Amino acid sequence: MQIRDEQPRDHAAIAELVERAFGQPVEARLVEKLRDDGDAAISLVAEEGDAIVGHILLSPMAAPFPALGLAPLAVLPGHERKGIGSALVKAAIARAGERNYGAVFVLGDPGYYERFGFRAALAADFSSPYAGPYFMVMPLRESLPATTGRVDYARAFDGLA
Secondary structure, eight states: OEEEEOOGGGHHHHHHHHHHHHTSSHHHHHHHHHHHTTOOSEEEEEEETTEEEEEEEEEEEBSSSSEEEEEEEEEOTTOTTSSHHHHHHHHHHHHHHHTTOSEEEEESOHHHHGGGTOBHHHHTTEEOTTOSTTEEEEESSSSOSOSOEEOBOOGGGTTOO
């Protein structure tokens, strides 16, 4: 498996993968809108042979420091539990750190995302429409540049909360 930046030629395959992974077109349209708005800061694919089997996208967030939001993460049905999602998350986090972001936020299953260093407790004092036990943050340095303030996902997420 190879992890690489998405290319324009991948867009149709990514849309199909994301729709199949989520069982609906909402998340695939979200990826397209983020891309169209210029908010696909980090967009990676996992490729096996000539097939794209995974995708992850991180978009800039309005926050008290440079931050990204992880969403969506998708793995092609039938390819789950092979480490594809984990490899994508680790690669995306590494890229975010290289680009000097302070943190990555995610709304997801704590049982999955905590293994990468995401913590709901660290996100608890941030104000967001997604606040709650599934809203987590992972510092990309020793500590968060700020521990409170308003954080918002890119405009493409409006109406999804």
